[in-house]
Amino acid sequence: MYRLSTDVGGTFTDGVLLNENTGECRVSKVLTTPQDPAIGTVEAMDRFGVPLAEVEFLVHGTTVVINALIEGKGAKTGLVTTKGFRDVLEIGRGNRTEMYDALYRKPVPLVPRYLRLEVEERVGPGGEILTPLREADVLQVIEFLRSQGVESVAVCLLNAYANPKHEEDIGELLREHWPEVTVSLSHKITRRFYEYERTSTAVQNAYVMPRVRRYLENLDRQVEGRGFKRNLQIMQSNGGIMASVVAREIPIAMVESGPAAGAMGAAHLARMSGYENVISYDMGGTTAKTALIRRGLPETTDQYLVEGRPILLPVVDLREIGAGGGSIAWVDEAGALHVGPQSAGAEPGPACYLRGGVAPTVTDANLHLGILNPDYFLGGEMQVSPQAAHAALRQIAQIFEMSVDETALGVIRIVNTHMAGLLQSMTIKRGYDPREFVLVAFGGAGPIHAAAIARELNIPTVIVPPSPGTFSAWGMLMADLRHDLVRTYFAPMEEASPAAINAIFRELQAQLLDLFAHESVAERDVVVYHSFGLRYAGQEHTLDVEAPLEYAESDRENIERRFDDLHLKIYGHNAPEEPKEIVSLKLVGVGTVTKPSLLKLPRGKRTPGRSAMLGQRKVYRNGGRHVDFLLYRRAKLLAGNVIPGPAIIEEPTATTVVEDDQVCSVDAYGNLVISTKEAGQ
Numbered sequence: 001m002y003r004l005s006t007d008v009g010g011t012f013t014d015g016v017l018l019n020e021n022t023g024e025c026r027v028s029k030v031l032t033t034p035q036d037p038a039i040g041t042v043e044a045m046d047r048f049g050v051p052l053a054e055v056e057f058l059v060h061g062t063t064v065v066i067n068a069l070i071e072g073k074g075a076k077t078g079l080v081t082t083k084g085f086r087d088v089l090e091i092g093r094g095n096r097t098e099m100y101d102a103l104y105r106k107p108v109p110l111v112p113r114y115l116r117l118e119v120e121e122r123v124g125p126g127g128e129i130l131t132p133l134r135e136a137d138v139l140q141v142i143e144f145l146r147s148q149g150v151e152s153v154a155v156c157l158l159n160a161y162a163n164p165k166h167e168e169d170i171g172e173l174l175r176e177h178w179p180e181v182t183v184s185l186s187h188k189i190t191r192r193f194y195e196y197e198r199t200s201t202a203v204q205n206a207y208v209m210p211r212v213r214r215y216l217e218n219l220d221r222q223v224e225g226r227g228f229k230r231n232l233q234i235m236q237s238n239g240g241i242m243a244s245v246v247a248r249e250i251p252i253a254m255v256e257s258g259p260a261a262g263a264m265g266a267a268h269l270a271r272m273s274g275y276e277n278v279i280s281y282d283m284g285g286t287t288a289k290t291a292l293i294r295r296g297l298p299e300t301t302d303q304y305l306v307e308g309r310p311i312l313l314p315v316v317d318l319r320e321i322g323a324g325g326g327s328i329a330w331v332d333e334a335g336a337l338h339v340g341p342q343s344a345g346a347e348p349g350p351a352c353y354l355r356g357g358v359a360p361t362v363t364d365a366n367l368h369l370g371i372l373n374p375d376y377f378l379g380g381e382m383q384v385s386p387q388a389a390h391a392a393l394r395q396i397a398q399i400f401e402m403s404v405d406e407t408a409l410g411v412i413r414i415v416n417t418h419m420a421g422l423l424q425s426m427t428i429k430r431g432y433d434p435r436e437f438v439l440v441a442f443g444g445a446g447p448i449h450a451a452a453i454a455r456e457l458n459i460p461t462v463i464v465p466p467s468p469g470t471f472s473a474w475g476m477l478m479a480d481l482r483h484d485l486v487r488t489y490f491a492p493m494e495e496a497s498p499a500a501i502n503a504i505f506r507e508l509q510a511q512l513l514d515l516f517a518h519e520s521v522a523e524r525d526v527v528v529y530h531s532f533g534l535r536y537a538g539q540e541h542t543l544d545v546e547a548p549l550e551y552a553e554s555d556r557e558n559i560e561r562r563f564d565d566l567h568l569k570i571y572g573h574n575a576p577e578e579p580k581e582i583v584s585l586k587l588v589g590v591g592t593v594t595k596p597s598l599l600k601l602p603r604g605k606r607t608p609g610r611s612a613m614l615g616q617r618k619v620y621r622n623g624g625r626h627v628d629f630l631l632y633r634r635a636k637l638l639a640g641n642v643i644p645g646p647a648i649i650e651e652p653t654a655t656t657v658v659e660d661d662q663v664c665s666v667d668a669y670g671n672l673v674i675s676t677k678e679a680g681q
Contacts, residue, residue, distance in 0.1 A: 001056040006044050007235075007258045007473040008037045008062045011285025011326055011346045012444065014470035014653075015044035018477055020056065023599035027470040029378060029653055032346040037064055038219045045226070053227035057593070059476040060244075061235035061258040064215050065208050065251055069306045074207035075151035075182070078115040080141055080170060081199065082158040086116040089199050097308060107308035110207045115148060117141045119157075119170070125193075125490075127163035138173045146178060154206035156186035156199040161488045164191070182209040189250055190312045192584060193488040197303060197312040204311060205252040212251035216244050231519055233481070237315040239264045239298055240482020240590065243519040253313055255306060258472050260316040263291035263298040265475020266440040269465055272598075272669065277437045279423060279459070282472065283446035285326040285363075286343040288419050291318050292426050292437075302486075314484045319426055323418045325363040325445040326350055329411045331399055339414045351392035352384040360396055362415050364389035365408040366448055370619040370626075371648065372655055379652030405620045416449055420456050427457075431572075434459045442471035447656035451645075451674050455659055464672040466634075469653025481591030483515050486584050492537065493556055493580045501551045504585050505530055512589035521591040533584035534563045536575055542583045543567060601670045604638025612636035617648065627660070634672075641666045644677070 003018040015028040028047035033040040041060065045052070052058070068074045079089065089109045096104055109116075119138055122131035145153060153174060160167045164187035174183050184206035186198050220232055234247040235257035247254060259282060266280035270293060278293040292299045304315040322341020326349065329339050339362065348356035350363040352374075366372045367389045377384045390404055397407040427434045438461040441450030447464045454462045465471050485508045489501070509528055516526050530549060533542040545563045548555055560580050568574040614631035621627045627646055634651035642665045643649070645658035649672060656672055658664045664674045 002050055002054055003057040003477050004045065004048070004050075004052075004055045005059045005473040005476040006041045006061070007261065007470070007476065008032055008041060008060075008064070009258060009284050009472075010063060010287065010324070010343065011349065012469070013037070013040035013044045014473040015047065016467070016470050016473040016477060017048045017050060023597045025467065025474070025599070027467045027473075027653060029469060031349075034345070034347060036218075037062060038215060038222060041219060042222050042226075045223075051227050052223055053229065055228060056230070057233070057477070058223065058228055058230065059233040059235060059241055059479070060219065061261050061472065061476055062215070062254065063258060064212055065254045066256065066306065068208045068211055069204060069255070069309075073211075074110065075210040076115075076149055077111050077152045077154060077203060077207045078117065078145040078148070078150040079111045079199070079203055080117055080119060080138075080153060080155045082122065083118040083120045085158055085195070086113070086118050088196050089116065089203060092196055092200075097305065110203050110309070111154070115145065115150060117144065121157060121166045123157065123159040123163045123166060125159055125162055127159075129163070129165065133166040133169055135169075135173065138170050139177065142174060142178050146181075150181065151210050152182040152184065152206040154184045154186070154199075154202040156195075156202040158195060159193075160185075160187045161191040161193050161198065182206065182213065184209060189252065191485075191487050192312055194312060197310045200310050201252060201312045204306070204309060205250060208251050209248075212254070213248045216248055220244055233519075235261045235476050235479065236482065237304070237313065238300065238482055238484055239316050239479060241476070241479050241593075242481060242483065242515075246515060246518060252311055255304065255311060256315055256318055259289045259291075259318050259320070260298075261475040261479060262289070262442060262472035263293065263316045263318065263475070264479050265465070265471055266291070266442070267293045267298050268475070268478040268595075269440060269463065269671070270438070273463065273667065273671065273673075275438050275463075279426065279434070279437045279439050281419075281423065281439055281441045281446055281450060281453070282443040283419065283441075283449060284324050284443040285445070286322070286324040286345055287320050288323040288422060288443075288446075289318050289320045290422055290426050291316055292430075292432070319422055321418055321422050323362075323415050323422075324443075325361065325366075327362050327415065328359045329361065329365070329393075329396055329414075330359070331396065335399075337396065337400070337410060337414065339411055339418065350389070352386065352389040354383070354385050354388055358392060360389075360392035360411070362411060362445065364392050365411040366445075366655075368393055368404065368408045368620075369412070370617055370629075371448060371657060373617070373631075373650055376650055376652075381652075406624070409620060409622070412449075416452055416456070419449060420453050423453065423457060438463055440465070442468035442654075444469040444654055447654045447672075449657075451657050451659045451662055454674070455661070455676075460675060462674040464654075464656050464674070466670045467651065467653050468656075478595060480593045481516065481519060481521055483512055483589045484586065485511055485589075486533070486586045489582055489585050491582050493534070493560060493582060496556075496582055498551050498553055501582075501585060505549075505551075505587065508585070508587040509589075512587055516589065516591050519591065525592055527590045527592060529588040529590070531586045531588075532559065532582050533586060534559075534580050535583055536567075536578045537581050543570065544586060547585075598669055600668050601637075601639040601666065604640050604666075606640060606642050608632060608637055608641040608643065612641070614650070619646070619648070637666050637670070639666055639668045639670070
């Protein structure tokens, strides 16, 4: 039987097929089809020639949600909220996310004011109904929104986190009187008390829901028509997966599905290789992304911003910049050279693709410098033109009266500087020493730049996995099903009732098991983790501290001590004498997926065999000189082979560069491990 994953990126759609019996992996890579990403997804599947009836497990990651939010191409959305709170979405918070940007502007709400409607109702913070909901008000709201051509409705009432009864009633009336509209109820996504963030999350969920539903329903039909008989799984932003039928209701949980998969893959790879502290570095065609993995697990955050708008859901803590292979080099009004964030994407693509693009990109620069092989792009499946790359770069060269060689090198220096800054933002600026981490580099362009960036930041080791251009899709095969549920619960630790806490935990666990039942996961295969969201009394922000399955008063002292230790570790100070308070109760449910065994490489000698050696290629480097790089075919390398730099290692989905002061070895699983040469080596 087979396991199959697909990942839709900005430029390419990737596929990975894993034979569960032999551990053999096959990959496919096709150009993304922005007009309908399902077309490229199915094409990537069909490339394997394996009937989907023989596929045991199928998981999919997509950029549909993030693209809709960034490009503003979601549905016409209405908002129903409590009387007096229609402007919460626009007022937001008093802080500025870009403190030193003099031109900063708050994000424009996805719902214009005339489509933000109020109903008279009020639930108290303890869940008591103070003002009953009037059905006539809701019907009037429905009539107006329908008359305005609204396609999707978000419902977020002030204290629905404490008691969702009125939101449920509005949902029932919408289904009864307007069944064709999609509905996003805030309490179905999160039951945390932050009204602005909860409203923003519900609105963004509603905004993308019609588009995602059509997309997933189409994809479900396509795979079912090809014989697939099980649940199509969708990668979530929290590093887990969920069934397609669940994803249609909470599509906002897919906002960073592909990048999260890459981080999960890096975490699994690191555990296999014996490393606990890892920086994942994913450079694709449009963006570069990084995440921090400590003690074998990616760091997560409970809030994520897209275009300045908060999403109140757990997300793998990713940093992202517009620096990919398709990033465009351009000159501003002051005559300074920039790279990105604009990207040529899949259409028209870099100039060398000969698909209509004329602007110079990072890929054009790497091709011109000699790093990329024009005869082996995508393993020879795709023809690229060095002449077109040269012509595109010449536009910039003429402005600066420089050679095209120096212009191309300048483009690479700029993009490397951007990415070094990205990695510093995840390590040095958070108090971590990059020298204590290894860098796992993947994506179609990541292995080209990783060695140079690691050298600049003094990161001692770089790991490049097999088929790095499809590594995020591989990471999906290692992900478990996961759901996070959070309930607001305010109480000083000294006064918190174990009976009340355990009752909420049991209610949340029942919801978790119901979600997993919809995904055909047996209760015995579900592992549940409990935690408290704690803070010192009077603080704003909380930290999650693990809680026992059944909380008792005798556990309080131990939990408070662990909170003090965690606060000291994260913020550099704590106050053990200060009283603590619980703000939220959290459950994480993990439906364990059997991890496949991976194929090991045969053992070879220290020096690669003749079949792996491709000769030499001149690469333009610093100082106006061309340097001879040794060339290797990765598919012919064996475990134990050692390659001194400067060298280029080619494979269909990526090209790996080993700098002149580095050495690359091949481990048992075929990973390329790049490290600094020792003295005399």
